Amino acid sequence: xxxxxxxxxxxxxxxxxxxxxxxxxxxxxxxxxxxxxxxxxxxxxxxxxxxxxxxxxxxxxxxxxxxxxxxxxxxxxxxxxxxxxxxxxxxxxxxxxxxxxxxxxxxxxxxxxxxxxxxxxxxxxxxxxxxxxxxxxxxxxxxxxxxxxxxxxxxxxxxxxxxxxxxxxxxxxxxxxxxxxxxxxxxxxxxxxxxxxxxxxxxxxxxxxxxxxxxxxxxxxxxxxxxxxxxxxxxxxxxxxxxxxxxxxxxxxxxxxxxxxxxxxxxxxxxxxxxxxxxxxxxxxxxxxxxxxxxxxxxxxxxxxxxxxxxxxxxxxxxxxxxxxxxxxxxxxxxxxxxxxxxxxxxxxxxxxxxxxxxxxxxxxxxxxxxxxxxxxxxxxxxxxxxxxxxxxxxxxxxxxxxxxxxxxxxxxxxxxxxxxxxxxxxxxxxxxxxxxxxxxxxxxxxxxxxxxxxxxxxxxxxxxxxx
Amino acid sequence: xxxxxxxxxxxxxxxxxxxxxxxxxxxxxxxxxxxxxxxxxxxxxxxxxxxxxxxxxxxxxxxxxxxxxxxxxxxxxxxxxxxxxxxxxxxxxxxxxxxxxxxxxxxxxxxxxxxxxxxxxxxxxxxxxxxxxxxxxxxxxxxxxxxxxxxxxxxxxxxxxxxxxxxxxxxxxxxxxxxxxxxxxxxxxxxxxxxxxxxxxxxxxxxxxxxxxxxxxxxxxxxxxxxxxxxxxxxxxxxxxxxxxxxxxxxxxxxxxxxxxxxxxxxxxxxxxxxxxxxxxxxxxxxxxxxxxxxxxxxxxxxxxxxxxxxxxx
Numbered sequence: 001x002x003x004x005x006x007x008x009x010x011x012x013x014x015x016x017x018x019x020x021x022x023x024x025x026x027x028x029x030x031x032x033x034x035x036x037x038x039x040x041x042x043x044x045x046x047x048x049x050x051x052x053x054x055x056x057x058x059x060x061x062x063x064x065x066x067x068x069x070x071x072x073x074x075x076x077x078x079x080x081x082x083x084x085x086x087x088x089x090x091x092x093x094x095x096x097x098x099x100x101x102x103x104x105x106x107x108x109x110x111x112x113x114x115x116x117x118x119x120x121x122x123x124x125x126x127x128x129x130x131x132x133x134x135x136x137x138x139x140x141x142x143x144x145x146x147x148x149x150x151x152x153x154x155x156x157x158x159x160x161x162x163x164x165x166x167x168x169x170x171x172x173x174x175x176x177x178x179x180x181x182x183x184x185x186x187x188x189x190x191x192x193x194x195x196x197x198x199x200x201x202x203x204x205x206x207x208x209x210x211x212x213x214x215x216x217x218x219x220x221x222x223x224x225x226x227x228x229x230x231x232x233x234x235x236x237x238x239x240x241x242x243x244x245x246x247x248x249x250x251x252x253x254x255x256x257x258x259x260x261x262x263x264x265x266x267x268x269x270x271x272x273x274x275x276x277x278x279x280x281x282x283x284x285x286x287x288x289x290x291x292x293x294x295x296x297x298x299x300x301x302x303x304x305x306x307x308x309x310x311x312x313x314x315x316x317x318x319x320x321x322x323x324x325x326x327x328x329x330x331x332x333x334x335x336x337x338x339x340x341x342x343x344x345x346x347x348x349x350x351x352x353x354x355x356x357x358x359x360x361x362x363x364x365x366x367x368x369x370x371x372x373x374x375x376x377x378x379x380x381x382x383x384x385x386x387x388x389x390x391x392x393x394x395x396x397x398x399x400x401x402x403x404x405x406x407x408x409x410x411x412x413x414x415x416x417x418x419x420x421x422x423x424x425x426x427x428x429x430x431x432x433x434x435x436x437x438x439x440x441x442x443x444x445x446x447x448x449x450x451x452x453x454x455x456x457x458x459x460x461x462x463x464x465x466x467x468x
Numbered sequence: 469x470x471x472x473x474x475x476x477x478x479x480x481x482x483x484x485x486x487x488x489x490x491x492x493x494x495x496x497x498x499x500x501x502x503x504x505x506x507x508x509x510x511x512x513x514x515x516x517x518x519x520x521x522x523x524x525x526x527x528x529x530x531x532x533x534x535x536x537x538x539x540x541x542x543x544x545x546x547x548x549x550x551x552x553x554x555x556x557x558x559x560x561x562x563x564x565x566x567x568x569x570x571x572x573x574x575x576x577x578x579x580x581x582x583x584x585x586x587x588x589x590x591x592x593x594x595x596x597x598x599x600x601x602x603x604x605x606x607x608x609x610x611x612x613x614x615x616x617x618x619x620x621x622x623x624x625x626x627x628x629x630x631x632x633x634x635x636x637x638x639x640x641x642x643x644x645x646x647x648x649x650x651x652x653x654x655x656x657x658x659x660x661x662x663x664x665x666x667x668x669x670x671x672x673x674x675x676x677x678x679x680x681x682x683x684x685x686x687x688x689x690x691x692x693x694x695x696x697x698x699x700x701x702x703x704x705x706x707x708x709x710x711x712x713x714x715x716x717x718x719x720x721x722x723x724x725x726x727x728x729x730x731x732x733x734x735x736x737x738x739x740x741x742x743x744x745x746x747x748x749x750x751x752x753x754x755x756x757x758x759x760x761x762x763x764x765x766x767x768x769x770x771x772x773x774x775x776x777x778x779x780x781x782x
Contacts, residue, residue, distance in 0.1 A: 013531075021489055021490050022489060022490055022493070023490040023493045023494070086504070098625050098640065098641075099625070100621075100624045100625050101617045101625075101667070101668070102618075102624065103617070103668070103670045105670075109490075110490040110670075113669055115648040124645055127647070128646060128647060131647040131648045132648060157571040165708070253505050254500070254503040254504060255506065255507050257534075257535075259533075259535050262537050262539070263537060264533075264534060264535055264537045264538075264565075264566075265537065265564065266564075267535050276534045280535055284533075285500075285503075286496060286534070286649070313534070315530070316534055316535070323488070325649075326488065326495070326496050327496040327497075327499035327500050327503070327532070327552030329534075340507055364645050367568035375655075378652065379650075381504070381507065383548055387474060433648075434648070434649075437565075437647070439652055440646060441652055441654055445656065446652070446654025446655055446656060447644055447652075447654075448644045448645055448652050450572040451645070451648075462539075468742045
């Protein structure tokens with residue numbers, strides 16, 4: 001058990017490659033009928049994320065169920081959809097109940113895939129999967145084209161401001177790899193996208209079952225000159241890049257770090273007995289957007305007090321700069337009153353916190369929303385009480401118009417006006433995905449009732465509210 | 469056993485203008501979750517077995533609260549069949565970090581007659597009762613675990629904050645949606661939450677992180693010579709609770725463990741990976757899943773983990 005090599009000095013190529021690999025989160029939306037499970041299985045299988053023992057088990061089950069018979073080399077063909085089978089109830093009923101998370105990696109990226117079932121509670125699952133996604137892949141059956149459900153999925157993705165929407169036109173083999181059919185569907189997709197304000201929708205013809213254009217470009221579709229689905233996923237910019245580059249600095253305070261007597265043992269055992277940290281005080285959190293550097297002027301919300309960043313600490317390492325989504329601790333020039341729930345923002349980039357919230361709500365609970373209900377609102381690291389003053393409309397996902405409503409039921413999306421017990425430093429979700437999002441929580445049983453997306457106050461204009 | 473890592477220096481990729489790589493992002497997410505749980509719960513605890521995932525969890529916790537000490541106790545459910553070197557590692561780690569250790573003992577429950585030994589001799593499924601007992605007695609309202617979603621198909625569907633009822637049960641059909649990075653830890657009296665901050669890590673991520681951070685692990689994760697015999701397609705160590713049968717031939721082999729659980733159900737793999745970088749390469753090239761290769765308890769049925777989780781398992 002010698003350890004003669006000096007591990008990090010001797011980083012081999014393999015490790016060096018890895019240290020530059022980034023994380024990309026995407027979700028899939030579609031139903032079993034669209035071949036979504038097969039597509040996910042295909043991505044996992046062809047990217048070698050499925051290991052031999054899992055594959056053996058799936059091959060045995062495929063054989064037991066008489067799937068596809070033996071392939072060319074006398075090897076049992078496997079039902080790729082079985083790779084994504086989860087819970088016992090799902091296998092028994094042949095349906096997918098809940099969002100499942102899967103992992104695979106290529107040389108360029110590590111992927112986190114939120115596999116969202118389509119049929120059952122599709123809004124709930126799509127909203128959940130899309131909330132953290134850099135991209136969502138919507139599946140369409142080439143034989144059926146753009147359906148009501150496609151439209152609905154795309155509406156939800158537009159609402160959640162998912163950075164990239166990719167449409168996979170699946171089962172292209174079943175329409176004879178027809179260019180005409182693909183072109184018609186792609187045009188329909190672009191039309192719906194334009195209606196909804198989704199630009200940058202990429203459309204890829206695939207056969208999940210046969211593997212065409214999933215990982216490698218297929219010779220069966222010579223008329224298609226675009227990238228394969230995996231190529232698309234490997235090259236789209238991730239949200240982290242976007243948030244780091246474009247947005248102003250936002251930092252919800254999670255904890256005040258003041259160790260005093262409770263120093264880490266190795267620091268307490270130092271020569272000075274930990275004296276260097278006796279008066280240590282910093283604010284721990286995760287950079288929600290943008291970046292911060294030592295010397296930057298910051299303003300604390302909701303108090304409005306202003307000071308300067310004098311130090312950025314990460315577990316004993318002093319940084320000059322931190323970017324989203326790093327978890328760090330900030331030291332400030334002045335001892336001002338800051339507690340969990342406050343938001344630290346770059347000075348001059350924030351108007352003021354508000355007690356009146358106008359928002360879109362994706363209602364995710366079987367318990368309906370009624371005007372006059374008391375709820376809890378969790379925003380950033382702060383939870384406050386809220387009163388539903390009015391439900392101002394319900395979104396018709398087919399027309400994308402708001403219809404009058406006085407309440408919301410499970411899977412409805414609508415607008416509401418909420419009065420808060422104390423002010424929250426909210427921003428418009430359309431421009432600020434992190435600081436514009438909140439949860440609606442049931443104060444009785446603690447369950448999550450809705451996903452909330454902050455809208456502008458009626459009559460407000462984005463450029464008037466945010467001084468940048 | 470620190471020889472594996474003593475030459476490692478912590479190298480942070482988090483320098484100005486550097487791109488954050490996938491380990492930086494996973495680490496940042498885990499620290500955010502750990503801090504949220506500590507902020508929102510009264511009495512959290514961390515499940516600590518000395519296994520690699522729980523060691524990584526503890527390392528993340530020390531980073532999350534630096535320069536303070538980890539502000540919660542650690543909890544170990546001791547099956548009584550653990551590898552002695554792992555228990556030794558556990559005790560040294562707890563001592564080094566100045567933590568309080570709470571132990572739930574499967575043996576005590578067997579001795580008092582509250583639990584009965586299973587016919588197959590494995591004690592992993594027996595951990596649920598002492599675990600829930602320790603949670604109730606210590607009034608823990610949040611319990612951190614090192615569970616990862618890539619381990620098992622039931623875990624693939626579990627939330628990062630997973631609500632458990634008075635009986636510790638997980639209800640997969642009735643989970644709260646988990647949106648953005650807003651974690652809802654609300655619970656009522658009697659309920660508690662299991663928190664899995666490294667849900668999104670894979671086995672390879674864990675090993676790469678161990679290598680990058682220079683984290684010390686029990687020595688049996690690295691290749692060593694051991695007396696073993698073959699059973700159920702795994703190499704089982706010869707020991708007081710894992711005696712070979714008359715027809716099972718004992719040989720000395722160079723092996724290492726990919727998971728470290730109860731001696732009665734954890735198998736070793738033949739391996740020459742003696743350093744952390746050897747292990748990273750081995751895991752990257754492996755064709756078997758971690759549990760499939762080494763855990764008899766997950767071979768009982770297709771839904772073994774799902775069934776145990778519903779009953780209150782980790």
